[in-house]
Amino acid sequence: MSETVRYTYRLRPGRRAEAALLSEWGRCRWLWNEAVHQQKTGRKPTMCKLSKLLTEARGRNAWLRLGSQVAEQQTLRTYAAALDASFTVKGRGRPKAKKRKTSLPSLEYTTRGFRIKHGRLCLPGKVMVPVVWSRDLPSEPTSVRVYRDNLGHWYASFVVRRAAVAADEPAGAGIGVDWGVKTTAATTDPVFDLPHLGHRKRCAAERARAQRAMARRRRAKGLAPSKGYLDAKRRAARVEKRAARQNTHDARQWAKRVVDHHNLIAVEDFKPRFLAKTRMARKAADAAIGACKRELIYRGARAGRTVVLVPPAYTTMTCSQCGTRTKERLGLGLRVFECAECGYTADRDLNAARMILATAERGRASADDVRHTIASFRDGGWYAVRAGNPPDSSVGSR
Ligand SMILES: [Zn+2]
Incomplete structure (x- = not known):
């Protein structure tokens, strides 16, 4: 193949x-x-x-x-x-x-x-x-x-x-991945966490300097831009591209490491657009969560791993130990999850990652609104396959 x-x-x-x-x-x-x-x-x-x-x-x-x-x-x-x-x-x-x-x-x-x-x-x-x-x-x-x-x-x-890369022999157990702003990818195994690296933030000052130069050198509308303006524009673009490439590189390295060590990869089916409207938009954009997710899914499927996309609904509100859902939404400021039912406490992201993995592994009965989707990579394209069907026998939508 x-x-x-x-x-x-x-x-x-x-x-x-x-x-x-x-x-x-x-x-x-x-x-x-x-x-x-x-x-x-x-x-x-x-x-x-x-x-x-x-x-x-x-x-x-x-x-x-x-x-x-x-x-x-x-x-x-x-x-x-x-x-x-x-x-x-x-x-x-x-x-x-x-x-x-x-x-x-x-x-x-x-x-x-x-x-x-x-x-x-x-x-x-x-x-x-x-x-x-x-x-x-x-x-x-x-x-x-x-x-x-x-x-x-x-x-x-x-x-x-x-x-196609031959499916390697099963490696390790499953892993749950929860996307976030503080930690780009929080996983069930902290060794595989992807911290927020902030490449764009690090070079923000340099880019701002170039953009100020652009503003200073901008000519009136209708006039050809000056050489200095174009220089500054190129400098700003170069800084931006460098940060983007560092992000891509880190995402690839991280995805490879995760895929190499896990058999089942449960990924929060996170929509990055959701954060773009919040006050964390800049930080979220810097983390390039969407690109990380794409890379992980692509590499996982290519290596023959089972990649399960878990809808993010209620994953932060549900106890990963007993499956009880808390009454209120957990504010983003609260970093620790506490279960009122069984007293289980854990880092908020860790609990969410465990919940995502649990959902993928067993399909928790309590999480009735959690739909499973198995992504499978075939013939150069992505197919979403409903859970319960073996990935090869059903035809999914692309
Ligand atoms: Zn509990």
């Missing part, structure tokens, strides 16, 4: 290659916007209509014919997918026009459009881009996305098939 994954590498395009990539992006961006405008006039474009749009546009404009047809076609394909998602995915808006100044370049090539030769990525128009091969590709890539981030760095993200 194998899975489809993305392997991303840094690119080091020379001046000529970068200019070629940018003009390719200019053409693709024009096509995207053309498609957006057609949508506005009431016609709902299908892939067939979009292909016709491409043929017509290439027939009309000689400058469009200079570009790669593969990249242009893929742009429209991405547009069609975005439009489709806007109809089916809740909360997703219609694709918008891409502005020259604010949109970041992104080009997609299928096997027809790229080659890897002498360690370099060869794109249409004799564009050769050196790749930093930080690790080997597991297989021949089927497509590549070439993009630039807000710092001006170029990347190539290859789609490859990779042999």
Whole structure:
């Protein structure tokens, strides 16, 4: 069995290659916007209509014919997918026009459009881009996305098939994970707790300095931004990105450690958006709970562990020893849980983590409103499977 994954590498395009990539992006961006405008006039474009749009546009404009047809076609394909998602995915808006100044370049090539030769990525128009091969590709890539981030760095993200990691032999027992602000992930075993690291807070002063410089150097509307302003902007973005990368790194290391040592992983199905409206929003955003959760679920399922998503309802209010639910909600200031029924006391987060694990293990009778969902990773996608059914026999919704 194998899975489809993305392997991303840094690119080091020379001046000529970068200019070629940018003009390719200019053409693709024009096509995207053309498609957006057609949508506005009431016609709902299908892939067939979009292909016709491409043929017509290439027939009309000689400058469009200079570009790669593969990249242009893929742009429209991405547009069609975005439009489709806007109809089916809740909360997703219609694709918008891409502005020259604010949109970041992104080009997609299928096997027809790229080659890897002498360690370099060869794109249409004799564009050769050196790749930093930080690790080997597991297989021949089927497509590549070439993009630039807000710092001006170029990347190539290859789609490859990779042999699925064989499920290791059962390791250890179960673990319950409760997300929080004080401790990003409180678990039933304190050894595996993920403390709040506050990467963004640590460099907040540095970022604020850059942002003050931006404010000072900002020119009136309509004027081109000064070099100093752009420098400060880049500096602020760099600080932000560094913190984000530290968060990702820590989340991965932690998730790997948890997955390596546990067989059953009970995860609080926490919605990070919930905290975004509170006074802890900044601290919560810094902890990147959503990213941590995603990483843990992904790695757990990949290693063949049982990953159970437990809805967070009442987990902090229920005693993990006797299952009695307290009458009142436990205020966030209260750090210790005390059971009025059996006298059990524990750290609030530890009790919640134990409750989550207990719910996943036995399905406590008292927690009637707790629904189990087992997440399973198959064919490159996530499937939610109702508890009670073996993960492989039932078809869940994605
Ligand atoms: Zn109790």
